[in-house]
Amino acid sequence: MADRQRIYLRIIGSRVRGQLTYRTSFALDVIAQFLGQSIELVAILVLFTQVTALGGFSAPEVLLLYGLAATAFGLADLTVGQVEELATFIRTGEFDVMLLRPLGTLPQLLSADVALKRIGRVASGLLVLGWSLATLDLPWTPARALLAVIAPISGAVIISAIFVAANSVSFWIVDGREMANSFTYGSSFSTSYPITIYGPWLRRALCYAVPAAFVGYFPALGLLGRPDPLGLPAALQWSSPLVAVIAVAVAGWIWRAGVRHYQGTGS
Amino acid sequence: MLAPYPQLLRAGYRRHAGYRQASLAGLCANVVFGLLRAAVLTAVLAERGTVAGYDLAAAVTYVWLGQGLLGIVLLWGDTELSRRIRTGDVVVDLGRPWDLQLALLATDLGRAAHALLIRLLPPMAIGALFFPFRWPERPETILLFAVSLTLAVVVSFGVRFLMNAAAFWLLDVRGLIGVWGAVGGVLSGLVLPLSWFPAWAQALLSWTPFPALFQTPIDVFTERGDAAALLATQVLWAGLLFLVGRVVLVRGARRLVVQGG
């Protein structure tokens, strides 16, 4: 197991070195990613020039949600964003080459490239997260500090699982990438706002089907020390790590089913 | 003189008709984001009855129309010309007995025509069926909207053409296209109505072609503002961008000849 991880580290290391070779171009890419993530923030700020609260949440509270969502999405995009290339790998036959190596297909695909520029997205998320936590002036307890660390990490794991599960659609559908995007980018977008603004069906989908609510909304309630205006149990506010584990298991199952389907029908 | 362009238009249509799965996948993304964005705007209007003249029906119409236009006006994902410039294949395109810029425009209009059926109508139908959708009150508005939509595609083509043509000078235009992909939606009024922006931002944007992409056709449909003035502005930008594109292409082609690819 250990030496397998060393292999991936070496592959990833060589990728990262390659991207750092052209420093100016890399810096521009990072800035573009930073801007790309921040534009969502601009939209939220414009909304709050018109209103003082959204779904019962103030501007700094919504920005806390946004910070959690953006950090989680940025981390997920950085680590598993490569899975979006699955359709290309299948089309070019490179996926067959992966099946011919004594390694798992998913780790091979994920380590085939690492878009380091996406730290721009993470930076944007972390800045807003830090700013909102400071502005909200919350009384810091060990539990709250722990949650502030756990939340973005389990959020990143949840979004990563959504990335893998959604992009597995490429095993079945030739041009499914945009459909996958509606789950991945849709999760990130939806969890930047309190789920109180959504109708009951959308809200249920975000809690139970595509668990985006566990990336932003529930941990944010925990951090803010607010009871849930929807009356859902307080335990949910701490359940993100558990949801993350379940999401990973489900995503892994969908991926394996996809590979089996691919071997069954071929290209 | 006109000979190849209607054929290219049809070819553009047929080419995209071949990617039905991709169109459906894109439609799925448009609908999901339509639901989410409609919820956000509804939440804003729940706090304040109307914002800058938008009531609930206007806001919902704005969202679903925008989601439908997205697949037609096309902000993202058009990198073919820059790729052909980078690989040098553009030499072949320039050598053909056609006007490359017009040829690409014709193909793009064909693509847009196909998207009209599969990308615009379904989101509008969802908006009309499940939300308080606002149809135009004057029948001639539909005609004006069709003109405005066509002009929006031409303006969008102009912007995309310029960004792709930058590949004549830049080694890699993906960063440029990436930044546009990030900010284009907000600047053109796809994400939020531009009239919700602070006055200074609105003033600044009115001097750019960006509102002509989304905000203008939506305004024409929802009968906000003077349609004639809106269309005139679009015509102006469409022509201007096309002319600038022409100059850029000529210079780029000359540069290619001088440097030998």
Add this chain to the structure above:
Amino acid sequence: MIISTEDLRRDYLVGTRLRRRRVTAVSGVTLDVEPGEAVGFLGPNGAGKSTTIKMLTGVLVPTAGRATVCGLDPVRERRELARRIGVVFGQRSQLWWDLPLADSFDLHAAIHRVPQARYRERLDECVEMLDMAGFLATPVRQLSLGQRMRGEVTAALLHSPRLLVLDEPTIGLDLASKERLRSFLAAVNARGEVTLLLTTHDLPDVERLCRRVVVIDQGRVLVDDDLGALRRRFAGNRTLVVELAEPAPPLLGLDGVVDVAVEAQGMRQRLEFSPAATTAAELIAAVGRRCELRDVAVDEPSIEDLVRTLYARGPVSSGKPHSGPLRP
């Protein structure tokens, strides 16, 4: 037995959901390959070669039938099988596009857990035999096709596989690169360590490397035989090419000659003769009695002609005319 298949079959569903059709790519391939063999796997485009190879390497599940490779079930024991076989696709790369070739080798060795000492020994040997020292530090994307293919074959051999599967390894290569690759593969195979299974459109590959030929067409095995036996069995007429000192009228009426073609205004003539009726030596003597000879050569029936003959006679044509000769 290194490869053993029994009635291997593979169907594809094609068309849209509404109008699905079942297409059989491989229907009932039974094949046994012993360790150390070198087998040429031939057939026209769409004959089912690639599909068979994908089933043997664990990329595709057979619709029916059974395959065992290196004693393993290819799909169920994919990773274990990957450690024991090497695969080279002529048209897709297993190397890391933007890394120096040497780094790709390092990664391959690491992936297959080749002990350092063995890896160095193996690599040094390949580098020397394939003359790769000059471009080990070059990123793969900057290599010529010939250089890249040498890299691909090396990578596939680093872990000392028992079976090397090559799918069109010489496609697009120039003559010198082809020859270098062929002699290397022949040398590797001659040592008896690795079994070769080779698909190709390039029949000289087969003549140079394979002792056994399996011809597949429309998903079925048409012929499975020793190359020499095949040649004897199906060899048609041979051709004697004579270059004359002076132009001469067509050399008609020679014993055993079935056809005469005249080139260069009668300076060169091609005499097609039946090996059963005469020999090249007798024919040369007969021509020599009529006119002055400058040069003679005998055209052997190429394996290409041979395979073409096979397709023409093929038992699977089922009435309809055959799709045509092999693509050169």
